[in-house]
Amino acid sequence: ELLPAVPKWQCCIISTSHPTKQPLHLYWHDPLDCIKALFNHPHFENELNLTPTRVYDTADRMMRKYSEWMTGDTAWSMQSQLPDGATLLGVILSSNKTSIT
Numbered sequence: 001e002l003l004p005a006v007p008k009w010q011c012c013i014i015s016t017s018h019p020t021k022q023p024l025h026l027y028w029h030d031p032l033d034c035i036k037a038l039f040n041h042p043h044f045e046n047e048l049n050l051t052p053t054r055v056y057d058t059a060d061r062m063m064r065k066y067s068e069w070m071t072g073d074t075a076w077s078m079q080s081q082l083p084d085g086a087t088l089l090g091v092i093l094s095s096n097k098t099s100i101t
Contacts, residue, residue: 050088052070
């Protein structure tokens with residue numbers, strides 16, 4: 001089975017204004033390549049949510065349920081300002097050990 005292509009690592013040496021024992025290497029992926037890889041990966045085919053939505057706990061729509069960014073008011077407001085046919089794409093391209101839940 002062939003796995004989908006993944007973004008290639010890139011590297012450069014960064015010069016600093018203070019001395020270091022070893023050269024400082026910066027490794028990264030091209031952000032657009034990362035987004036393309038996510039959109040083309042078969043595992044995520046039906047998992048990417050590109051439409052802001054309002055979710056309610058009850059049929060009378062009295063209580064909103066917020067579970068992710070696309071269920072929030074900001075995403076709804078931003079989407080309403082975009083031209084027809086355009087959509088939001090919220091992507092976290094970098095993360096440390098901070099929990100994002």
